[in-house]
Amino acid sequence: MPYDSETKMTGPYFEARYSDGRTAAARDIRVALSKHGLLLRQDYPAGDEVWPYTSLTTAEPLSSHAIDALISNAAQPGASLFVPNGSFARQLAQLAPHLTTRAARRRAAVPWLITAAVIVAIAAAISAAQFSPARAIASMMPDKVRKALGNQAVRSLTKSKPSCMQAEGLAAVSAMTRRLSSGLDGGRTFNVTVVDLGLVNAFATPGNRIVLTRGLIEKAGSADEVAGVLAHEIGHAVALDPETGIVRAIGMSAAVELMFGGSGTVSNIGVLLAQLSYTRQAEAQADETALRLLEKAGISAKGFGQFFRRVNKEGDAGSDSAGGIAGMLRTHPPTAERIRRVDAANTYRATPALSPEQWQAMKAMCPKAAKEDG
């Protein structure tokens, strides 16, 4: 690890989102692990700031599998810092060992923020599941807020890039979506938006919305492959992974404010959701839901596995071709473990996810589909 004697800094800067706790909006800043504390590099007028390691608290203990860290500072109530980087979380755990799982278990809970603590206490009481305040708060998010967040996310993405509106293509997308969601309880349906972007990506937003990119449809070799990805994203939505990710990213005080009367919006929410990665456990669970939905819909799971292989193969092929799928590799790593599980799925009677005509319509639904990406 490089050491810069001038800044007393070890290692590089990490991208982070900072929330001051007074407004619901978070902003992007850079942080570094300096000798005595976290260095928050902020532009004028705030200036740089150091959060001493000893005054740091985390709502969830840092485990060795952490993929991100949501940190607050006892000296600055309400403010929070979200760093979506596992390597950062592990380095921080070494510098501030009181934030680790083991220390937190010994000490039980650290009082952090009264509003959040009350809600967490209620949520913990009703949820015997693994103690996760972010997930507990996400589960209490009113439908109105979910809907608003989903709309905001899709709107922010389609502002610069149009969504693909060709009628037969839209019909094919909704036919596939209906077929998959028919396996869900309670008649839950999803609204899927295809964005005219060349990079390969797919993600769920709160409020029963899912975004697919043109690049993903172009990359897929069949409608069954798209169906596998779509079923996986439905799995994330059902598990409230997008909501949980947002709560972690904006900080719990901001999330509470957003949910209870706050009129705030989440800045860059589309970009945030597109870049969020989930835990291995959340990925595995979304895969399980996907396999269940595919089987109920009578769509073969082979396409799902095929898509994993395709993404992996391109990732291995080198930086040039990996450019478009880099996001997919980072946010949904198709590990050997995942491929094994999908390959081991039940076999059952299956029909193609779409007719050949529908599949052609889906591939041609974007304005740029026939041209090179600009």
Ligand SMILES: [Zn+2]
């Ligand atoms: Zn996923």
